[in-house]
Amino acid sequence: MTQAQVQETANAPALLEEPGIRKWQDYFSFNTDHKVIGIQYLVTTFIFYCIGGVMADLVRTELRTPEVDFVTPEVYNSLFTLHATIMIFLWIVPAGAGFANFLIPLMIGAKDMAFPRLNAVAFWMIPPAGLLLIASLVVGDAPDAGWTSYPPLSLVTGQVGEGIWIMSVLLLGTSSILGAINFLVTLLKMRIPGMGVHQMPLFCWAMFATSALTLVSTPVLAAGLILLAFDLLAGTTFFNPTGGGDPVVYQHMFWFYSHPAVYIMILPFFGAISEIIPVHSRKPIFGYKAIAYSSLAISFLGLIVWAHHMFTSGIPGWLRMFFMITTMIIAVPTGIKIFSWLATMWGGKIRLNSAMLFAIGFVGTFVIGGISGVMLAAVPFDIHVHDTYFVVAHLHYVLFGGSVLGIYAAIYHWFPKMTGRMVNEFWGKVHFALTIVGLNMTFLPMHKLGLMGMNRRIAQYDPKFTFLNEICTYGAYILAVSTFPFIINAIWSWLYGEKAGNNPWRALTLEWMTTSPPAIENFDQTPVLATGPYDYGLENSNEDVPLSDPNPLLSGGPNSVLRAEPDPAVAANPEDRK
Amino acid sequence: MKIPSSIWTLLIGIVLTLASLWYGQNHGLLPAAATDEAVLVDNLFNAMMVISTGIFLLVEGVLIYSAFKYRRRAGDNEDGPPVEGNVPLEILWTAIPAIIVIGISVYSFDVYNEIGGFDPHAIHQAPMNQESMAMPGSAMAATLNDTPPSTEPNLNQEKSDEAMQDPATAEVRNADQIPQLRNAPGVGSVAPTIGGTPDKAGKPAGLQVNVTGLQYAWIFTYPETGITTGEMHVPIGREVEINMTANDVIHAFWVPEFRLKQDAIPGRQSEIRFTPKKAGDYTLICAELCGPYHGAMRATVVVEPEEAFDKWVQEQLVASKETLNQAVAVNPANLSPNEFLAPYTKDMGIQPEILHQVHK
Ligand code: HEM
Ligand SMILES: [Cu+2]
Ligand SMILES: [Cu+2]
Numbered sequence: 001m002t003q004a005q006v007q008e009t010a011n012a013p014a015l016l017e018e019p020g021i022r023k024w025q026d027y028f029s030f031n032t033d034h035k036v037i038g039i040q041y042l043v044t045t046f047i048f049y050c051i052g053g054v055m056a057d058l059v060r061t062e063l064r065t066p067e068v069d070f071v072t073p074e075v076y077n078s079l080f081t082l083h084a085t086i087m088i089f090l091w092i093v094p095a096g097a098g099f100a101n102f103l104i105p106l107m108i109g110a111k112d113m114a115f116p117r118l119n120a121v122a123f124w125m126i127p128p129a130g131l132l133l134i135a136s137l138v139v140g141d142a143p144d145a146g147w148t149s150y151p152p153l154s155l156v157t158g159q160v161g162e163g164i165w166i167m168s169v170l171l172l173g174t175s176s177i178l179g180a181i182n183f184l185v186t187l188l189k190m191r192i193p194g195m196g197v198h199q200m201p202l203f204c205w206a207m208f209a210t211s212a213l214t215l216v217s218t219p220v221l222a223a224g225l226i227l228l229a230f231d232l233l234a235g236t237t238f239f240n241p242t243g244g245g246d247p248v249v250y251q252h253m254f255w256f257y258s259h260p261a262v263y264i265m266i267l268p269f270f271g272a273i274s275e276i277i278p279v280h281s282r283k284p285i286f287g288y289k290a291i292a293y294s295s296l297a298i299s300f301l302g303l304i305v306w307a308h309h310m311f312t313s314g315i316p317g318w319l320r321m322f323f324m325i326t327t328m329i330i331a332v333p334t335g336i337k338i339f340s341w342l343a344t345m346w347g348g349k350i351r352l353n354s355a356m357l358f359a360i361g362f363v364g365t366f367v368i369g370g371i372s373g374v375m376l377a378a379v380p381f382d383i384h385v386h387d388t389y390f391v392v393a394h395l396h397y398v399l400f401g402g403s404v405l406g407i408y409a410a411i412y413h414w415f416p417k418m419t420g421r422m423v424n425e426f427w428g429k430v431h432f433a434l435t436i437v438g439l440n441m442t443f444l445p446m447h448k449l450g451l452m453g454m455n456r457r458i459a460q461y462d463p464k465f466t467f468l469n470e471i472c473t474y475g476a477y478i479l480a481v482s483t484f485p486f487i488i489n490a491i492w493s494w495l496y497g498e499k500a501g502n503n504p505w506r507a508l509t510l511e512w513m514t515t516s517p518p519a520i521e522n523f524d525q526t527p528v529l530a531t532g533p534y535d536y537g538l539e540n541s542n543e544d545v546p547l548s549d550p551n552p553l554l555s556g557g558p559n560s561v562l563r564a565e566p567d568p569a570v571a572a573n574p575e576d577r578k
Numbered sequence: 579m580k581i582p583s584s585i586w587t588l589l590i591g592i593v594l595t596l597a598s599l600w601y602g603q604n605h606g607l608l609p610a611a612a613t614d615e616a617v618l619v620d621n622l623f624n625a626m627m628v629i630s631t632g633i634f635l636l637v638e639g640v641l642i643y644s645a646f647k648y649r650r651r652a653g654d655n656e657d658g659p660p661v662e663g664n665v666p667l668e669i670l671w672t673a674i675p676a677i678i679v680i681g682i683s684v685y686s687f688d689v690y691n692e693i694g695g696f697d698p699h700a701i702h703q704a705p706m707n708q709e710s711m712a713m714p715g716s717a718m719a720a721t722l723n724d725t726p727p728s729t730e731p732n733l734n735q736e737k738s739d740e741a742m743q744d745p746a747t748a749e750v751r752n753a754d755q756i757p758q759l760r761n762a763p764g765v766g767s768v769a770p771t772i773g774g775t776p777d778k779a780g781k782p783a784g785l786q787v788n789v790t791g792l793q794y795a796w797i798f799t800y801p802e803t804g805i806t807t808g809e810m811h812v813p814i815g816r817e818v819e820i821n822m823t824a825n826d827v828i829h830a831f832w833v834p835e836f837r838l839k840q841d842a843i844p845g846r847q848s849e850i851r852f853t854p855k856k857a858g859d860y861t862l863i864c865a866e867l868c869g870p871y872h873g874a875m876r877a878t879v880v881v882e883p884e885e886a887f888d889k890w891v892q893e894q895l896v897a898s899k900e901t902l903n904q905a906v907a908v909n910p911a912n913l914s915p916n917e918f919l920a921p922y923t924k925d926m927g928i929q930p931e932i933l934h935q936v937h938k
Binding site for chain 1 (some may be wrong): 607608611618619622623627628630631633635637638640641642644645648649650653654656657658659660661662663664666667668671672675676679680682683685686687690691693695696772773801826827828830832834835837838839840841843844845848861862863865866867869870871872873874
């Protein structure tokens with residue numbers, strides 16, 4: 001191929017007939033193609049997100065007034081229990097797995113995951129688990145002991161609902177363990193020959209850290225839940241004080257998973273953001289190794305901070321200090337990431353498209369959640385605000401600001417790769433603006449509410465908090481509205497959007513070196529690395545990067561060409577195309 | 579004239595520092611501080627607010643500035659400069675957060691100690707703790723496993739036995755038949771505690787109050803006088819020790835103005851000590867989800883001068899004797915929870931309808 005031809009395929013809108021085309025039925029079947037599975041994950045979890053979001057708005061509607069007047073207190077408790085369970089176990093955790101499924105094999109040049117069938121099994125556990133959970137609402141005995149499900153309360157509320165909750169979470173946990181095994185093996189064994197760990201894109205590093213954490217912590221949750229099920233259904237008393245059991249032991253087991261779970265929810269999107277910011281800033285990621293290793297550090301430290309959720313329950317005085325210090329320290333690797341992203345943007349040529357806006361929103365919002373997190377680690381202060389709206393504010397800044405904005409950024413960024421088409425930028429920006437306004441309006445006032453004395457998980461509250469609660473509620477409605485431009489845009493663009501070409505962002509990671517959407521087995525030939533993943537702005541970096549293949553078919557290939565003068569016929573930046 | 583960037587940096591730094599210092603002192607985010615301990619916690623919070631505001635302004639400022647300053651102009655397809663890292667800078671921004679969090683930890687540690695987190699007395703009395711000193715690593719195991727019965731006197735057990743004997747609470751506790759945890763490890767090692775402040779540690783507190791949480795009410799008994807009420811009264815300036823447990827599910831004792839919170843766990847005794855300092859009526863809130871009516875589980879805490887408190891005690895002694903006689907005369911097991919709770923809930927602000935719904 002001549003230089004010009006390579007450029008044509010790499011940069012021009014796809015001329016081929018929709019290369020990766022699949023039948024729509026594939027998405028409803030036990031398909032083992034990692035890209036199909038990735039999209040199955042993403043669409044399914046997004047549907048659950050909408051359901052969880054409706055529940056959030058019902059919760060907020062109840063909280064608009066201080067009295068219990070919209071739903072009964074029992075239903076209220078079921079609503080926030082299901083809201084939280086769905087958001088965590090059916091949206092954010094599996095959405096991360098969705099991106100990992102789609103991206104990991106492409107990013108490391110593999111044809112598929114290491115265990116394609118296991119991969120499909122992992123996905124197909126999610127819909128039944130989710131339906132089971134939602135069915136409990138219809139049965140009329142929904143779980144209502146909170147997503148933490150602390151005994152003895154969870155043992156004295158409805159047995160059916162609680163049983164369903166345990167079953168469903170166990171299924172979801174199993175699914176994420178299977179997914180994690182697959183990611184680990186794929187990352188370790190299936191990289192193309194020239195790719196050492198330090199040539200791996202940062203998303204892969206992040207998924208490596210996430211999967212390791214999942215494998216260590218999830219079984220402990222499963223064990224806790226199984227014991228809880230025995231207490232609930234078979235009358236044992238592991239956690240039931242009436243028979244000498246200890247409810248605090250459950251808390252240890254629960255949080256041993258559920259604290260790491262927040263890193264399982266956030267690390268993949270730390271990874272995604274580390275991909276998005278350099279591409280759209282046209283600069284190498286600042287401090288590649290620092291970011292990569294900080295993911296590992298977070299995943300290790302994440303395992304030894306769980307008892308910060310129990311500062312006011314049953315742990316000894318000195319142990320509180322231990323967990324305070326470990327929790328504080330986790331802020332350091334997190335800070336490294338944030339500063340590195342800022343430094344990557346600094347002096348760049350930032351394309352402010354929807355993906356990048358959401359990435360900026362992610363950084364800006366996550367910082368607030370991170371700061372309040374450090375405050376919460378300080379034991380004397382946590383004793384005041386634990387179980388109040390301050391915590392609700394903190395966790396939503398982290399989970400909404402961190403994970404959800406990260407998911408949106410990633411969707412906008414990889415949409416052209418997944419569908420072969422561009423999203424509509426205007427509606428993407430409308431989506432962004434509404435989300436940011438809604439998010440801060442909903443969750444910022446909650447900090448003050450908690451500090452002043454509003455405890456969480458209550459349907460009725462002191463009338464002096466009415467005003468702030470109204471603001472939160474209207475913010476929540478704005479958030480609900482904000483998803484409509486996104487949903488319509490995504491569907492419309494998928495069907496009729498402008499053709500994207502293989503590499504509309506002129507990115508350097510391998511997933512952009514194949515067609516959009518990628519063909520069934522991803523690459524025609526085994527790709528060869530010509531540059532590092534983030535070598536933007538370098539003149540002759542392909543000379544520094546050793547070529548592993550002695551007779552490389554694509555070497556000197558797409559990457560280096562992409563940095564050549566853009567073809568005047570095809571605008572290099574999608575924004576300039578019109 | 580062009581102002582050099584170092585001057586700009588300096589100016590911005592000064593403005594940032596002043597803004598943070600000001601906001602950290604004037605955020606108005608906390609309710610009144612009604613105990614000696616609350617003042618210490620507030621100072622810690624204010625210090626963290628200063629630092630947080632500074633970091634917040636810095637990071638958001640840089641973020642928004644670079645998003646505007648470095649945005650791509652139409653038609654510009656160049657890449658940015660290939661800056662891959664800068665070791666001194668990275669060391670700096672690893673070191674600064676590390677120093678900040680260590681600083682906050684040390685300060686928190688100090689406050690925690692001041693409010694009685696490390697009650698040396700409690701540690702001294704805990705048999706488990708001494709063993710764990712001798713055998714590193716076993717302390718964690720002790721909190722998680724069944725520990726072999728210790729020959730040392732078990733303070734937790736003694737305390738709970740004592741509480742079970744207390745006539746004022748006995749019938750409430752026995753009504754639900756929740757025994758205390760057998761062989762619970764010692765108080766100092768596991769039972770959640772905020773003990774006496776260092777100057778008062780080891781000495782008995784000036785006033786003892788036993789608190790029992792049950793769905794959805796708080797019951798207070800004063801072991802020294804035998805008073806049982808649904809409203810807690812404490813005198814200003816006298817150290818109060820709260821011993822709490824729960825009858826059914828986990829509840830949590832929280833008075834926002836006291837900056838204190840502690841779970842009341844069935845089968846365990848937990849303890850907190852504090853010194854009220856500001857008169858007023860405060861609300862005791864249950865902070866741990868305990869069922870559908872969790873939000874209604876409140877009680878009033880009255881902090882009042884010593885004389886007013888004594889007067890209240892005298893009044894209660896008369897009233898409480900009557901309640902007690904009633905309670906002893908009838909076997910609570912024969913009463914419906916509604917009837918049984920009626921005398922206690924009357925003055926708790928819990929409507930009979932709610933109780934009725936709850937115990938249907
Ligand atoms: C659509 C925007 C959202 C709104 C308006 C919203 C609202 C709320 C509210 C008001 C609560 C407190 C319920 C209570 O304490 O009574 C809550 C709890 C919670 N939310 Fe959300 N939420 C939203 C999105 C999310 C997302 C995206 C997540 C992601 C993981 C999430 C996770 C949680 C969790 C874990 C809890 C704790 C529940 C508990 O205390 O048991 N929420 N949410
Ligand atoms: Cu946590
Ligand atoms: Cu309660």
